[in-house]
Amino acid sequence: MPSYLFWLFSTIMLIGGCAVIAFRNPVSSAMSVVTCFVGLAGLFIGLSAFFVGVIQILVYTGAVMVLFLFIIMLLDLTDEQKRAKGFAPLAAGLSLVIAFLVQLIGILSNTPDKVAPPLDAATLAGAATHFSQGGIATALKDGRLPDVQLIGQTLFTGYNLPLQILGVLLLVATVGVVALSKKQAE
Amino acid sequence: MPAYYLEALTVTLGLLLLLAEAFVSSKSKAWVGVAAAIGLVFILAFTPFAIGPDASPGSGWAKWTLWNFYQFDPLSRFYKVFALVTTILVVLLAIDYRKILARYTDHPGSENGTGEFYALPVLACSGMMWLASAKDLAGAFVALELVTVTFYILVAFMRRNVGSLEAGVKYLILGALSTGFLVYGIAWVYGSTGTMDLDLIAGMLEDGRSASIPLTGLLFGIALVMVGLGFKIGAVPMQVWIPDVYQGAPTPTTAFLSVGSKASGFILMIHFLEPFLSSELTRGPVLKLIGVLSIATLLFGNLAAIPQTNFKRLLGYSSIAHAGFLLLALASGAPGTDNGLGSAQVVSVYLATYLLMTLGVFFILAQVRIQRDGESITDFNGLGQTNPTLALALTVLLAALAGVPLTAGFIGKFLVFQLAVNAGLWAAIGVAFIAAAAGFYYYLNVVRAMWWVQPGQKAHVTLPLISKACVAVLTIATLVFGIWPQPILALLK
Numbered sequence: 039m040p041s042y043l044f045w046l047f048s049t050i051m052l053i054g055g056c057a058v059i060a061f062r063n064p065v066s067s068a069m070s071v072v073t074c075f076v077g078l079a080g081l082f083i084g085l086s087a088f089f090v091g092v093i094q095i096l097v098y099t100g101a102v103m104v105l106f107l108f109i110i111m112l113l114d115l116t117d118e119q120k121r122a123k124g125f126a127p128l129a130a131g132l133s134l135v136i137a138f139l140v141q142l143i144g145i146l147s148n149t150p151d152k153v154a155p156p157l158d159a160a161t162l163a164g165a166a167t168h169f170s171q172g173g174i175a176t177a178l179k180d181g182r183l184p185d186v187q188l189i190g191q192t193l194f195t196g197y198n199l200p201l202q203i204l205g206v207l208l209l210v211a212t213v214g215v216v217a218l219s220k221k222q223a224e
Numbered sequence: 225m226p227a228y229y230l231e232a233l234t235v236t237l238g239l240l241l242l243l244a245e246a247f248v249s250s251k252s253k254a255w256v257g258v259a260a261a262i263g264l265v266f267i268l269a270f271t272p273f274a275i276g277p278d279a280s281p282g283s284g285w286a287k288w289t290l291w292n293f294y295q296f297d298p299l300s301r302f303y304k305v306f307a308l309v310t311t312i313l314v315v316l317l318a319i320d321y322r323k324i325l326a327r328y329t330d331h332p333g334s335e336n337g338t339g340e341f342y343a344l345p346v347l348a349c350s351g352m353m354w355l356a357s358a359k360d361l362a363g364a365f366v367a368l369e370l371v372t373v374t375f376y377i378l379v380a381f382m383r384r385n386v387g388s389l390e391a392g393v394k395y396l397i398l399g400a401l402s403t404g405f406l407v408y409g410i411a412w413v414y415g416s417t418g419t420m421d422l423d424l425i426a427g428m429l430e431d432g433r434s435a436s437i438p439l440t441g442l443l444f445g446i447a448l449v450m451v452g453l454g455f456k457i458g459a460v461p462m463q464v465w466i467p468d469v470y471q472g473a474p475t476p477t478t479a480f481l482s483v484g485s486k487a488s489g490f491i492l493m494i495h496f497l498e499p500f501l502s503s504e505l506t507r508g509p510v511l512k513l514i515g516v517l518s519i520a521t522l523l524f525g526n527l528a529a530i531p532q533t534n535f536k537r538l539l540g541y542s543s544i545a546h547a548g549f550l551l552l553a554l555a556s557g558a559p560g561t562d563n564g565l566g567s568a569q570v571v572s573v574y575l576a577t578y579l580l581m582t583l584g585v586f587f588i589l590a591q592v593r594i595q596r597d598g599e600s601i602t603d604f605n606g607l608g609q610t611n612p613t614l615a616l617a618l619t620v621l622l623a624a625l626a627g628v629p630l631t632a633g634f635i636g637k638f639l640v641f642q643l644a645v646n647a648g649l650w651a652a653i654g655v656a657f658i659a660a661a662a663g664f665y666y667y668l669n670v671v672r673a674m675w676w677v678q679p680g681q682k683a684h685v686t687l688p689l690i691s692k693a694c695v696a697v698l699t700i701a702t703l704v705f706g707i708w709p710q711p712i713l714a715l716l717k
Contacts, residue, residue, distance in 0.1 A: 141444075145440050145441060145444045148438075148440045148441075149438045149440060149441045150438060195289060196289050196292065197293075197362065198289065198290065199228075199290050199293045199294060199363060200293060200362055200363045200366040203351070203354060203363070203366045203367055203370055204366055206235055206238075206347060206350065206351075206370055207351075207366065207369055207370045207373055209239075209347075210344065210347050210348075210370065210373055210374050210377070211373055213242060213340055213343075213344065213377075214340075214344070214373070214374075214376065214377030217337065217340045217377060217381070218377060218380055218381070218383050220330070220337065
């Protein structure tokens with residue numbers, strides 16, 4: 039990924055993220071989340087994670103956030119009231135963020151840069167040795183990246199147990215949403 | 225029986241309870257809690273028969289990729305038993321607390337909204353059991369989130385009570401922040417070592433490949449993960465949520481948070497730190513970090529507990545204080561040997577004694593809350609005159625929390641001090657002595673209210689049957705393990 043694209047998408051993400059909390063109108067905040075996710079998708083695609091990048095746009099930006107917008111509009115939320123903020127909490131928050139940033143910059147300057155191997159035909163063919171015969175191995179030998187199959191393979195074989203736990207987690211979250219938002223019976 | 229059956233059974237039990245609760249029309253929902261407790265006791269009976277892949281290398285299941293995410297050793301078994309026992313007691317506590325739950329969930333007159341309150345702890349229990357077997361940071365993270373998300377719901381469960389909702393929002397926001405730190409830390413550890421498998425990390429740190437690991441980045445990752453886990457266990461400076469959330473949450477949830485959530489944070493911390501404590505590269509800085517955390521936690525938890533007037537809030541500060549002692553045991557960094565107890569074993573013994581005392585106190589607190597309609601220390605006034613047996617049990621439990629000799633609490637504190645002395649952490653020992661002395665003051669303050677203050681117009685407090693049985697068992701266990709701790713030690717061997 040050319041570095042100017044990385045900086046471009048990172049800047050979009052950061053601006054989107056800051057705008058979420060800066061806007062007082064919930065619809066504007068939700069749109070800022072969309073901006074943030076578009077930048078994130080760009081980063082994923084730049085890192086050759088094409089499938090994840092596309093899913094990020096389709097599922098999060100396209101489906102989840104649009105649903106959020108619908109709900110916000112249905113509820114007809116008004117702008118958040120402007121609250122008087124004291125100087126002390128603001129200063130404390132800012133100083134924590136700055137301390138964290140300074141530390142991060144110090145560590146990043148101490149850490150050697152690693153260059154990711156280019157995703158060319160030779161690398162892909164080399165990776166094919168990890169897989170026995172099958173669609174994945176054939177595609178890799180041909181110099182294509184079967185990322186959907188690779189993600190599926192990883193999720194449903196190697197990472198099967200975490201996937202099952204995630205299933206339980208989603209169920210718990212659903213039950214919780216119903217239990218907490220149920221209309222009160224008379 | 226392969227060990228992963230235990231979690232599978234627990235999840236199945238949780239699903240069955242959710243289904244049954246939805247389809248059985250019954251006015252009272254207490255039977256869901258009774259069924260949950262019976263089911264969990266049933267699963268608990270299976271734990272001695274659970275085996276890992278080493279015990280049966282020939283069988284088909286021993287070769288599954290599942291074992292990349294799941295380990296089974298005596299420590300894992302101990303924490304699985306711990307999670308099950310905690311959940312059983314919390315569910316029993318919830319049964320006796322259902323009057324308050326019903327008042328603030330659906331219609332005040334019906335128990336319609338309370339069924340999930342018995343099923344969700346069972347699912348959280350499965351998450352804690354998976355955490356006890358954590359071996360890979362990705363799997364551990366997912367299990368930890370299962371526990372945390374369940375707690376978000378359980379904390380805000382009394383949705384028509386402002387305090388509970390406020391606690392729920394606070395816990396959600398700070399929990400999300402801590403998750404952010406945890407994931408960022410895991411990303412740094414992964415970026416530095418190239419793997420999330422703790423065994424592989426241990427291997428890399430040992431052999432010649434360690435030169436290729438960027439040490440600053442790895443230490444930064446460890447520090448960030450410790451921040452994330454610090455939220456779970458309530459270590460200073462990540463303890464800010466504890467007093468408010470403990471006070472606002474329904475009492476069974478508070479009990480579950482202070483015992484179950486803390487224990488799962490500690491077992492994950494023990495598993496996570498193991499590779500870094502056994503390598504000379506990272507051992508020094510990591511021990512220093514835990515030492516500083518432990519001193520800050522001991523000081524803050526104990527000194528801030530002194531002026532408290534609300535008993536539930538006091539227990540929140542007390543849980544911070546106990547986290548300080550547990551961190552002190554970890555800071556000694558003693559590896560377990562055949563004859564002596566290592567840091568991980570001492571933490572486990574301490575948590576086991578902490579479970580007995582804390583849950584016992586919560587059982588009594590819940591009934592005082594219901595029958596005297598208040599949770600402050602003054603609501604315990606004159607309990608010694610109106611119900612001397614109950615007051616005696618609470619006195620024993622509070623004395624054990626303070627660490628009076630001949631109670632289980634003393635054994636835990638003694639083992640921690642022993643480790644710290646062996647490791648020569650003199651500054652921390654000094655702070656821990658001040659902390660323990662402060663503990664005597666604020667716990668015995670409640671004892672004073674019970675025995676030396678007149679009850680005034682306060683109602684008579686009597687325990688219902690389940691609470692009475694649980695308090696009796698927990699109090700007697702506190703006394704028995706104070707003299708004879710061998711059963712807990714045997715569980716760890």
